[in-house]
Amino acid sequence: MELSNFNFSCPHCHHTVVKNDSIELVTNRFSGEQGLIRMDSKIGNYSFEHIPPLSFTEGESIRFSCPFCAANLTAEDYPDYALLTMDMGNGIKFDVIFSRIAGKRETRIITEDGIETYTG
Numbered sequence: 122m123e124l125s126n127f128n129f130s131c132p133h134c135h136h137t138v139v140k141n142d143s144i145e146l147v148t149n150r151f152s153g154e155q156g157l158i159r160m161d162s163k164i165g166n167y168s169f170e171h172i173p174p175l176s177f178t179e180g181e182s183i184r185f186s187c188p189f190c191a192a193n194l195t196a197e198d199y200p201d202y203a204l205l206t207m208d209m210g211n212g213i214k215f216d217v218i219f220s221r222i223a224g225k226r227e228t229r230i231i232t233e234d235g236i237e238t239y240t241g
């Protein structure tokens with residue numbers, strides 16, 4: 122599967138969360154700090170930029186929310202992951218979940234055929 126240039130959207134309001142090839146989401150830390158994260162939209166590339174600049178603590182759980190409808194993106198069935206909708210074009214959409222745990226680089230694409238896991 123070619124894993125680039127797909128659109129990602131909020132599973133709640135369906136607004137695209139991709140801007141300039143980055144997935145932009147609101148972050149909330151346990152400490153109450155809120156920020157904005159820009160993650161590379163290519164699956165398997167875990168580089169990101171955070172505004173304001175900060176480094177997360179290894180193992181810390183980050184809550185991601187939609188910048189448009191403010192919905193908490195934590196996946197109901199996978200509480201350690203955040204959920205987005207991946208749009209493959211032609212009306213084909215998959216659920217994609219990525220780890221909310223800092224330092225744990227893992228993305229899973231959930232399809233009818235099963236779950237594909239990518240780590241980085």
Ligand SMILES: [Zn+2]
Nearest residue numbers: 131134187190
């Ligand atoms: Zn939303």
